[in-house]
Amino acid sequence: MTFRYNNVYINATSTVAGPYEQKGPLKNYYDATYDDFYINMDTFEQAESKMIEDSVDILLSKIGKTKFDIDLFLSGDLLNQIASSSYAASRLGIPFMGVYNACATSVEGLIIGANMVENKQIKNCICAVSSHNNAAEKQFRYPVEYGGPKPKTATFTTTGSASAYLSSNKEQIKVDSSTVGSVVDLGIKDVYHMGAVMAPAAADTIFKHLRDTKREIGYYDLILTGDLGVYGRDILKEYMKTEYGIELKNYNDTACMIYDREKQPVYAGGSGPACAPLVTYSYILNKMKKKEYHRILLVATGALHSPTMVNQKLSIPAIAHAISLEVVE
Amino acid sequence: MEKTKYKDLVNKHTPKENRLYNGMIAFIIGGFMGALGELLRQLYAYFFDIPTSEATMFMIITLIFIGCLFTCFGFFDKWVNFAKCGLIIPITGFAHAMMSAALEYRKEGMVTGIGANMFKLAGSVIIFGVVSAYTFGLIRLLLGGIA
Numbered sequence: 368m369t370f371r372y373n374n375v376y377i378n379a380t381s382t383v384a385g386p387y388e389q390k391g392p393l394k395n396y397y398d399a400t401y402d403d404f405y406i407n408m409d410t411f412e413q414a415e416s417k418m419i420e421d422s423v424d425i426l427l428s429k430i431g432k433t434k435f436d437i438d439l440f441l442s443g444d445l446l447n448q449i450a451s452s453s454y455a456a457s458r459l460g461i462p463f464m465g466v467y468n469a470c471a472t473s474v475e476g477l478i479i480g481a482n483m484v485e486n487k488q489i490k491n492c493i494c495a496v497s498s499h500n501n502a503a504e505k506q507f508r509y510p511v512e513y514g515g516p517k518p519k520t521a522t523f524t525t526t527g528s529a530s531a532y533l534s535s536n537k538e539q540i541k542v543d544s545s546t547v548g549s550v551v552d553l554g555i556k557d558v559y560h561m562g563a564v565m566a567p568a569a570a571d572t573i574f575k576h577l578r579d580t581k582r583e584i585g586y587y588d589l590i591l592t593g594d595l596g597v598y599g600r601d602i603l604k605e606y607m608k609t610e611y612g613i614e615l616k617n618y619n620d621t622a623c624m625i626y627d628r629e630k631q632p633v634y635a636g637g638s639g640p641a642c643a644p645l646v647t648y649s650y651i652l653n654k655m656k657k658k659e660y661h662r663i664l665l666v667a668t669g670a671l672h673s674p675t676m677v678n679q680k681l682s683i684p685a686i687a688h689a690i691s692l693e694v695v696e
Numbered sequence: 697m698e699k700t701k702y703k704d705l706v707n708k709h710t711p712k713e714n715r716l717y718n719g720m721i722a723f724i725i726g727g728f729m730g731a732l733g734e735l736l737r738q739l740y741a742y743f744f745d746i747p748t749s750e751a752t753m754f755m756i757i758t759l760i761f762i763g764c765l766f767t768c769f770g771f772f773d774k775w776v777n778f779a780k781c782g783l784i785i786p787i788t789g790f791a792h793a794m795m796s797a798a799l800e801y802r803k804e805g806m807v808t809g810i811g812a813n814m815f816k817l818a819g820s821v822i823i824f825g826v827v828s829a830y831t832f833g834l835i836r837l838l839l840g841g842i843a
Contacts (some may be wrong), residue, residue, distance in 0.1 A: 409803055410803045441833070451737025505800055509796075509797040509817065510799065510800035510816075510817070511773070511791065511796070512767055512770065512773050512792075512795070512796035512800065513773060513776070513793060513796040513797070513817065514774060514776045514777045514796075515776070516718075516777055516780045519713065520710055542762060553697065553702045554703065555702075555703075555706065556700035560706070560710065567697070567702065598709050598710060598711065601709045602705060602709045605708075605709070606705060609705075610697050
């Protein structure tokens with residue numbers, strides 16, 4: 368399912384990031400960073416919620432509006448019952464819709480928001496997303512202080528929150544089109560190899576997007592996938608070629624950009640709902656505003672991982688949503 | 697693409713874990729832990745003038761205490777990550793598993809947090825430890841009779 372937009376723009380974005388991202392190669396592009404995982408809060412979960420609030424506050428100050436001017440707040444995260452988003456929304460008081468598609472949540476939110484703005488159901492909206500390394504480890508894996516060994520294919524959940532403000536006010540970054548992905552499951556059960564889980568979903572969505580928009584792969588200056596990691600990136604390239612006969616040019620993966628894999632203990636790269644937007648809303652949009660990229664396709668990939676279902680020996684389904692952004696004069 | 701074919705593609709791009717290296721590290725550090733335990737046991741037996749069976753208990757308590765303390769100080773997880781089974785298999789790993797879970801859930805209440813989650817990792821060690829002790833004890837009894 369592909370949507371086209373004539374009148375939706377990303378007017379502003381904000382990014383806040385944690386201690387590991389602060390030491391990564393994109394450190395100068397974030398609006399704010401935190402030195403520790405607690406951010407003066409009691410627990411990791413509350414810290415994650417605080418990050419969403421902080422990122423929305425920064426965004427509101429950037430666009431010079433108050434929360435009363437915002438029609439809709441779309442947010443999601445990895446925690447059970449998307450708790451971080453719900454608690455942030457409870458304090459913000461903006462009409463709220465919670466969204467969840469694991470690490471594809473960011474683009475899912477953008478698609479819903481863009482559709483409503485395009486159809487003039489709302490004037491504007493804020494799409495936020497967050498993830499917190501320790502809160503995610505606690506929920507999905509082992510206690511943080513346990514530090515259980517992981518294989519090389521594991522990814523490191525990013526800590527941070529990113530928000531985007533969408534409206535029909537014309538500005539540089541235009542939302543051109545979006546493709547809603549289907550859930551793909553090729554039988555991978557390894558929770559430490561999410562790149563392999565998600566690569567077919569990314570390929571499926573990229574293929575459908577190009578087919579629906581009748582575009583060639585070279586139309587985009589940059590194709591960005593969410594959080595496949597270095598091994599997932601290689602899998603996607605080969606899968607795309609053998610399955611669809613498409614050679615991925617001008618392609619990168621945000622998981623490989625957010626950290627310095629040589630120096631930081633992040634295994635195959637970053638992951639988490641915040642990974643793709645942290646890179647895109649800071650570094651990539653910056654490059655677009657400088658006209659280094661004119662057209663990009665952001666494909667956020669999500670492993671719809673449920674520990675319960677994996678324990679019941681089922682494989683992990685994955686999804687990818689794509690959104691195409693353009694620079695306009 | 698078929699699932700089996702995709703699995704082959706994934707395997708092609710999946711790096712091999714260095715099992716020999718990991719095994720060596722675990723062997724050396726695990727062996728060092730064993731030697732440390734034996735040293736402590738002998739020292740306790742010598743200085744406190746107690747039978748070695750009692751000294752064993754003191755040694756275990758010491759190692760558990762050190763494991764828990766280091767977990768609380770926040771650097772034992774980095775050691776575990778490096779030494780892997782060299783520190784997970786000895787009694788320190790068990791203490792570390794319980795302590796890290798207790799730390800993680802300390803803000804969620806004594807009963808619903810610490811009490812309910814402390815054995816999250818270590819619980820299966822206890823269950824299967826008891827079951828296998830029972831099974832092998834029974835086998836030994838059947839084969840050798842009461843010694």
